[in-house]
Amino acid sequence: MGRIIAIANQKGGVGKTTTSVNLAACLAEKGKKVLAIDMDPQGNMTSGLGVDKSNIDLTIYDAMLGECNIGECMIVKPLENKKLNLSLLPSNRELAGAEVDFITQERPQYILKDLLESIKDKYDFTIIDCPPALGILTVNSMTAANTVIVPIQCEFYALDGLSQLIYTIDLIKQKLNKQLEIEGVVFTMYDARTNLSLEVVENVKNNLDQYIYKSIIPRNVRLAEAPSFGLPINLYDSKSAGAQGYRDLAAEVINNKLYANM
Numbered sequence: 001m002g003r004i005i006a007i008a009n010q011k012g013g014v015g016k017t018t019t020s021v022n023l024a025a026c027l028a029e030k031g032k033k034v035l036a037i038d039m040d041p042q043g044n045m046t047s048g049l050g051v052d053k054s055n056i057d058l059t060i061y062d063a064m065l066g067e068c069n070i071g072e073c074m075i076v077k078p079l080e081n082k083k084l085n086l087s088l089l090p091s092n093r094e095l096a097g098a099e100v101d102f103i104t105q106e107r108p109q110y111i112l113k114d115l116l117e118s119i120k121d122k123y124d125f126t127i128i129d130c131p132p133a134l135g136i137l138t139v140n141s142m143t144a145a146n147t148v149i150v151p152i153q154c155e156f157y158a159l160d161g162l163s164q165l166i167y168t169i170d171l172i173k174q175k176l177n178k179q180l181e182i183e184g185v186v187f188t189m190y191d192a193r194t195n196l197s198l199e200v201v202e203n204v205k206n207n208l209d210q211y212i213y214k215s216i217i218p219r220n221v222r223l224a225e226a227p228s229f230g231l232p233i234n235l236y237d238s239k240s241a242g243a244q245g246y247r248d249l250a251a252e253v254i255n256n257k258l259y260a261n262m
């Protein structure tokens with residue numbers, strides 16, 4: 001059975017896309033079959049996986065509107081390294097129309113879930129990059145998902161907004177997707193040179209009743225550079241600290257005990 005993971009936090013710039021792209025690529029590197037879904041109109045996951053977002057005919061938006069089927073908008077193995085078994089459902093700014101367009105549909109929260117029904121078991125992992133908002137795109141992502149991973153940036157306001165996020169996830173669990181769980185939080189942009197990063201990690205550990213991944217993603221300039229080359233970190237700089245961080249996370253995600261019975 002395939003696992004569908006939404007990478008979500010309504011706060012902007014906390015490392016959702018960096019985590020989505022690199023977790024997906026590191027899972028594929030470990031021999032898993034991976035589907036990456038870009039649910040953000042910014043299209044950063046799409047370009048981060050080497051696809052020119054301004055130059056795609058069909059996106060996940062067209063599939064969600066019923067204007068194409070899911071296979072038609074899928075980009076099979078967008079990366080030049082075809083050894084990685086990773087495919088992409090891309091997006092671009094057209095997806096911003098979703099808030100208005102989906103509302104007229106019969107089951108607006110279930111559009112992505114229904115679309116994935118026929119293909120989800122072809123993949124070991126489906127990784128969904130959510131936008132920085134708790135609107136219809138994130139609701140669709142969490143309704144389709146088995147679990148959520150929450151990236152938390154190691155900065156002073158790390159815990160701000162988390163209670164709202166957890167409330168939303170609970171609400172979706174109650175009303176739309178009974179099996180939804182938070183599988184864990186992951187710290188991003190950890191700077192070992194500052195006390196602040198360490199304090200943030202300790203503070204979140206003491207105040208947040210959630211599973212915390214042991215892998216901590218360091219602040220690493222190679223992670224920031226890689227998207228401009230359209231490459232995930234394991235292909236851009238395989239030996240970097242960032243690549244090691246996401247490889248460790250991928251190994252932990254594979255072994256998450258929530259899935260012992262799956």
Ligand SMILES: Nc1ncnc2c1ncn2[C@@H]1O[C@H](COP(=O)(O)OP(=O)(O)OP(=O)(O)O)[C@@H](O)[C@H]1O
Pocket residue numbers: 011012013014015016017018019040042044130131132188189190217218219220221223224225227242
């Ligand atoms: N570990 C890291 N080290 C260095 N830079 C990073 C790291 N993680 C993310 N960044 C950079 O920080 C910025 C924000 O990261 P990212 O785009 O992944 O966040 P996001 O949560 O997806 O943002 P948005 O909310 O806009 O979708 C990007 O420029 C990214 O390259």
Ligand SMILES: [Mg+2]
Pocket residue numbers: 016017018040042044129130131
């Ligand atoms: Mg993003």
